[in-house]
Amino acid sequence: MALETSLEQPAPVRQIANAISQWVDRLGAVWVEGQVAQFNRRQGMNTVFMTLRDTVADISIPVTVSRQVFDSLNPPMVEGASVVVHARPSFYANRGTLSLYAREIRMVGLGELLARIERRRQLLAAEGLFAAERKRRLPFLPGTVGLVTAPNSAAERDVLENARRRWPAVRFATRYAAMQGTTSAAEVIEQLGRLDRDPEVDVIVIARGGGSVEDLLPFSDEGLVRAVFAARTPVVSAIGHEPDSPLLDLVADVRASTPTDAAKLVVPDVAEETLRVEHLRDRGRQLVTAWLAREQHALDTVRARPALADPGSGLSARSVEVDGLRDRARRTLHHQLDRAANDLGHQLARVRGMSPLATLQRGYAVLQDADGHVVTSVEQADPGRALQVRVVDGRIAVTVTGTETTELTAPLKETS
Numbered sequence: 001m002a003l004e005t006s007l008e009q010p011a012p013v014r015q016i017a018n019a020i021s022q023w024v025d026r027l028g029a030v031w032v033e034g035q036v037a038q039f040n041r042r043q044g045m046n047t048v049f050m051t052l053r054d055t056v057a058d059i060s061i062p063v064t065v066s067r068q069v070f071d072s073l074n075p076p077m078v079e080g081a082s083v084v085v086h087a088r089p090s091f092y093a094n095r096g097t098l099s100l101y102a103r104e105i106r107m108v109g110l111g112e113l114l115a116r117i118e119r120r121r122q123l124l125a126a127e128g129l130f131a132a133e134r135k136r137r138l139p140f141l142p143g144t145v146g147l148v149t150a151p152n153s154a155a156e157r158d159v160l161e162n163a164r165r166r167w168p169a170v171r172f173a174t175r176y177a178a179m180q181g182t183t184s185a186a187e188v189i190e191q192l193g194r195l196d197r198d199p200e201v202d203v204i205v206i207a208r209g210g211g212s213v214e215d216l217l218p219f220s221d222e223g224l225v226r227a228v229f230a231a232r233t234p235v236v237s238a239i240g241h242e243p244d245s246p247l248l249d250l251v252a253d254v255r256a257s258t259p260t261d262a263a264k265l266v267v268p269d270v271a272e273e274t275l276r277v278e279h280l281r282d283r284g285r286q287l288v289t290a291w292l293a294r295e296q297h298a299l300d301t302v303r304a305r306p307a308l309a310d311p312g313s314g315l316s317a318r319s320v321e322v323d324g325l326r327d328r329a330r331r332t333l334h335h336q337l338d339r340a341a342n343d344l345g346h347q348l349a350r351v352r353g354m355s356p357l358a359t360l361q362r363g364y365a366v367l368q369d370a371d372g373h374v375v376t377s378v379e380q381a382d383p384g385r386a387l388q389v390r391v392v393d394g395r396i397a398v399t400v401t402g403t404e405t406t407e408l409t410a411p412l413k414e415t416s
């Protein structure tokens with residue numbers, strides 16, 4: 001029943017909110033078709049928040065679903081998928097917001113198509129076909145660029161014109177194939193194999209303009225993905241526009257957002273490279289000039305040192321020092337010789353003073369028997385015995401005629 005309200009008796013907000021909630025609850029569960037604009041899985045919550053958008057009108061409504069139902073979807077939910085939701089409308093009175101609480105979600109139409117592609121992507125990714133470590137770098141300046149595209153297409157013109165504008169000498173080996181339809185994947189695989197076997201081709205570009213998801217289905221074909229993975233030549237994927245992302249983009253060595261971007265990736269810009277060469281040349285010249293300046297400054301500094309500026313000055317000072325040392329050595333040697341001569345004279349005088357010959361020179365004589373023994377006592381000189389008297393200049397033969405004993409008044413002392 002409608003609420004009875006008036007200007008004098010208005011209803012409070014809580015009453016109106018509760019009434020709306022009751023009216024919404026009367027709708028019961030409904031099936032709703034739409035496109036998933038976005039979804040948010042919050043950490044630690046058992047509820048997933050989604051936004052369901054109408055495919056024709058600019059209208060959207062929030063949807064909540066339990067994490068168990070959301071995680072049970074196979075393939076997993078992706079943004080942009082078309083779905084049919086069995087949900088119950090719910091009005092949250094505290095915030096005044098309307099939402100749908102989904103009990104079941106089914107993918108239909110384009111959503112089912114995207115789901116199959118997502119399932120295929122998961123399987124191929126598990127095999128490692130999309131691994132980043134297996135992707136190869138493009139050559140800096142390829143000799144020949146292989147191009148697989150549709151004949152007389154805008155993609156072909158974009159690649160050729162932009163590449164030749166950047167590097168006029170670039171060469172192309174173009175192979176034509178259907179870029180949509182049931183035979184597209186097989187034809188692209190065939191032309192890719194021909195270019196991969198050509199030893200002159202250094203990089204291969206697969207180019208196509210934009211289109212719907214159905215038009216780009218051949219470039220998510222599993223056979224084409226595996227052929228690109230097995231190719232020995234680096235492959236550039238230039239399919240569709242920036243939002244498009246077929247599986248070919250994931251397996252290719254480089255993904256180009258558009259065919260024009262592919263032309264920029266495969267060949268360098270001759271103007272930019274010329275400027276880079278000039279910049280490097282100028283930088284090299286500056287480095288060499290600075291290095292020569294530093295070396296010249298170091299050489300001038302070395303040459304400015306006194307030892308090199310006037311080599312004779314150091315030699316003169318050293319010559320005076322050598323002369324002084326030589327004179328000092330001579331004086332020292334003379335002093336040592338003089339002291340040695342004096343010492344030698346003193347020692348010679350002492351030796352001569354202690355010599356028996358010197359005693360004989362003072363008038364003393366030595367009495368010896370016939371055997372040469374010194375006679376020191378009268379007891380050794382018997383009368384009539386022949387003796388010899390040793391004097392300074394010879395010997396005198398004598399015969400003892402008599403002896404006389406003299407009494408010593410004091411004992412003789414040994415002198416040294």
